[in-house]
Amino acid sequence: MPTPRRQMPRRIYPLRILGMGLGGMVVGVVLWERHASVSAWLAMVLPAFVWPHVAYLITRHSADPYRAETRNLLIDSALAASFVPLMHFNLLPSVLLLTLTMVDKITTGIRGLWARALPAMLVGGLAGAALAGLHWAPETSMRVMVACLPVMALHTLSVSMVSYQLIRQSARHNQMLDELRRVDALTGLFGRGHWQEQAEAALRRHHASNEPACMLMLDIDHFKEINDAHGHTVGDEVIRALAHVVRGNVRAGDCAGRYGGDEFAIVLPGMLAKDALAIAHRIREQTEGVRLRSLPGVRITSSIGVAPADHRHSNLRAWIDAADAALYAAKNGGRNRVAGCMEPALAPAV
Numbered sequence: 480m481p482t483p484r485r486q487m488p489r490r491i492y493p494l495r496i497l498g499m500g501l502g503g504m505v506v507g508v509v510l511w512e513r514h515a516s517v518s519a520w521l522a523m524v525l526p527a528f529v530w531p532h533v534a535y536l537i538t539r540h541s542a543d544p545y546r547a548e549t550r551n552l553l554i555d556s557a558l559a560a561s562f563v564p565l566m567h568f569n570l571l572p573s574v575l576l577l578t579l580t581m582v583d584k585i586t587t588g589i590r591g592l593w594a595r596a597l598p599a600m601l602v603g604g605l606a607g608a609a610l611a612g613l614h615w616a617p618e619t620s621m622r623v624m625v626a627c628l629p630v631m632a633l634h635t636l637s638v639s640m641v642s643y644q645l646i647r648q649s650a651r652h653n654q655m656l657d658e659l660r661r662v663d664a665l666t667g668l669f670g671r672g673h674w675q676e677q678a679e680a681a682l683r684r685h686h687a688s689n690e691p692a693c694m695l696m697l698d699i700d701h702f703k704e705i706n707d708a709h710g711h712t713v714g715d716e717v718i719r720a721l722a723h724v725v726r727g728n729v730r731a732g733d734c735a736g737r738y739g740g741d742e743f744a745i746v747l748p749g750m751l752a753k754d755a756l757a758i759a760h761r762i763r764e765q766t767e768g769v770r771l772r773s774l775p776g777v778r779i780t781s782s783i784g785v786a787p788a789d790h791r792h793s794n795l796r797a798w799i800d801a802a803d804a805a806l807y808a809a810k811n812g813g814r815n816r817v818a819g820c821m822e823p824a825l826a827p828a829v
C-alpha cells in the first residue's frame with residue numbers, strides 16, 4: 480500500500496497545476512495592463528504553466544520522491560516571489576501570492592518548511608528583480624482584483640478540503656487507537672486496561688448507591704500443558720473458544736475482559752451473588768463442552784472464582800484479590816469448579 484509520503488507528489492501535482500495556473504493568470508492580467516515585454520511574459524508562462532509538469536517528472540524519476548517534492552515546494556515559493564518584481568510590486572496580487580505560497584508550505588505539515596521557504600523567496604525575488612528591473616507601481620486595478628478572486632476562493636476551498644480530510648483521518652485513527660486500547664486482539668473481549676476502568680466504575684457505583692455487582696475470575700486449567708502438548712496456535716484457539724463461551728453468557732452491559740494469558744475477568748453490574756454463581760457454573764459447564772475444530776480430542780476445563788463487591792473493597796485491587804482468592808480456592812479444590820469468596824452465604828460452591 481502506498482504510504483502518505485509516497486503519495487505526496489501525486490497529491491500535489493493537480494494542486495500545483497491549479498495554483499500556479501491561477502497565479503499565472505493574475506500575473507498575466509498585470510502584465511497585459513502594463514504592456515509587458517516578451518521576456519516578462521516568458522518569465523510568467525514558464526513557471527506558471529510548464530513548471531508543474533517538470534516538477535512532477537522530477538519527482539517521478541527521483542530515487543527519493545519525497546525529498547524531491549520538498550525541494551519542488553521551495554522552488555514554488557521562489558517562483559511565486561519572482562512574480563512580485565515582474566508585477567512591479569502590484570500590491571494585492573503580490574501580497575496574495577506570497578501569502579498563499581507560505582500557507583502552502585505550512586499546510587504540508589513538513590517541519591520547518593515554511594522557514595526554509597523564506598530564503599528561497601528572497602532568491603526568487605532577487606532573480607525576478609534582475610530580470611524585470613526594480614519598478615514601483617503598487618496600485619491595483621479593479622480588473623486585477625477580479626483576477627485575484629478565483630485564486631483566493633479556490634485556494635481557500637482546497638486548503639479547507641485538505642484540512643477537512645486530515646481531521647477526518649485523524650478522528651478515524653484516534654477511534655482505531657481507542658478500539659485497539661479497549662479490545663484484546665486475540666479474543667475481541669475488553670483489554671485489561673479498559674476492563675479495569677469499567678470494573679472501577681462498577682465498584683464506585685456499588686459504594687455510592689449500594690448497587691450490587693459481582694466479579695468472576697476465570698482461568699483455564701492446565702493451560703500450559705495444552706500449549707506444551709499441541710503448540711501455541713492450539714493454545715490460542717482454546718483462548719478464543721473460551722472467550723466465545725464467556726461472550727455467550729454475559730449481557731450487553733456486563734464487562735468481560737481478558738485479564739492475562741489464560742485468565743478472564745468479568746464484572747456483572749447489578750447482579751446478586753447467587754445469580755453470578757449460576758452464570759459461573761454455566762460457563763464452567765459449557766467450557767467442558769468446547770470442541771476445537773483443529774483438535775476435537777482436546778478437553779478443556781476452567782476454574783472460576785466469584786466475588787461480590789462489598790464495603791471491604793475500598794479499591795479495585797481489593798475486589799480483584801477477593802475474586803483471585805476464590806479462583807485459587809477453586810484450583811486448590813481440584814480445578815474444574817466454581818468457588819465463591821469468603822462470605823458465609825457464598826461458602827465454596829462446587
Ligand SMILES: Nc1nc2c(ncn2[C@@H]2O[C@H](COP(=O)(O)OP(=O)(O)OP(=O)(O)O)[C@@H](O)[C@H]2O)c(=O)[nH]1
Nearest residue numbers: 698699700701702703704706711712714715740741
Ligand atoms: N497460546 C497462548 N499461551 C499463552 C498466552 N498467554 C499466556 N500463555 C501461556 O499460558 C500459560 C499459563 O499457564 P498458567 O496459568 O500459569 O498455568 P496452567 O498450566 O494454566 O495451570 P493452572 O492455571 O494452575 O491450572 C503459560 O504457559 C503461558 O506461556 C497466549 O496469548 N497464547
